Amino acid sequence: MDGQGKEGGGAGSEYEVVARAFVDYYYQTFDTNRAALAALYGNTSMLSFEGHLVAGAEGIGLKLAQLPFEQCRHSICTIDCQPTPSFPGGILVFVSGNLQLGGEEHQLRFSQMFQLVPNQQGSFFVQNDIFRLNYG
Amino acid sequence: MDGQGKEGGGAGSEYEVVARAFVDYYYQTFDTNRAALAALYGNTSMLSFEGHLVAGAEGIGLKLAQLPFEQCRHSICTIDCQPTPSFPGGILVFVSGNLQLGGEEHQLRFSQMFQLVPNQQGSFFVQNDIFRLNYG
Numbered sequence: 303m304d305g306q307g308k309e310g311g312g313a314g315s316e317y318e319v320v321a322r323a324f325v326d327y328y329y330q331t332f333d334t335n336r337a338a339l340a341a342l343y344g345n346t347s348m349l350s351f352e353g354h355l356v357a358g359a360e361g362i363g364l365k366l367a368q369l370p371f372e373q374c375r376h377s378i379c380t381i382d383c384q385p386t387p388s389f390p391g392g393i394l395v396f397v398s399g400n401l402q403l404g405g406e407e408h409q410l411r412f413s414q415m416f417q418l419v420p421n422q423q424g425s426f427f428v429q430n431d432i433f434r435l436n437y438g
Numbered sequence: 439m440d441g442q443g444k445e446g447g448g449a450g451s452e453y454e455v456v457a458r459a460f461v462d463y464y465y466q467t468f469d470t471n472r473a474a475l476a477a478l479y480g481n482t483s484m485l486s487f488e489g490h491l492v493a494g495a496e497g498i499g500l501k502l503a504q505l506p507f508e509q510c511r512h513s514i515c516t517i518d519c520q521p522t523p524s525f526p527g528g529i530l531v532f533v534s535g536n537l538q539l540g541g542e543e544h545q546l547r548f549s550q551m552f553q554l555v556p557n558q559q560g561s562f563f564v565q566n567d568i569f570r571l572n573y574g
Contacts, residue, residue, distance in 0.1 A: 384566045394566050417522065417530060436549065
């Protein structure tokens, strides 16, 4: 896995630890218990999945549940993250990787970004989520 | 160019107009007058370029100027954008496309995300910028 470079710092900082833990949890949960992902979103959350925009935890959970595949396995190639200083505590996470669908021979390359925002329980929820397959 | 879907709205909304105008300007400027890009960033801005993190408009301008190629041409495939309701006026922009370097036969696939934040002049600056090439 290729992470942040040392240039300008950032490697090992608190927001990076949170981002990496989130990425581990998110894709493991996606691949083993996709229905549990809805709990990561809130009422104000937005998901753009291949250009389709869905808002709110309930709608996002429904969208994820209805994706036209059952089994899948994500493997992560890169994780980049940045804090959002103008919005204390927020973290931007940018992921690239491969997605293997059950019964398919070839892997699909994808990129995805998240904005994580602190919640009142001292944890984070996904405020923004944008997913794209990388064709061509 | 493949934009946002109609699901959940968003097509043609104000933040989307800003995002598209920004994307047009950013890549046209990158390809024709790269030095002018530094003006889009502020003192708190961060750029992650292929895993290397740089902070501040000056450092980012230097990084962009020192990229190891002269001529390049971006062609945009998809633009996704979302507002950041928890931070009024902020816009997340997620771009995928191809990058043709001068003298190279093959195009490189890339993904890039920006967080645009309003400035005091009624315009926007790039608070966060993460760029990755999408290898095989």
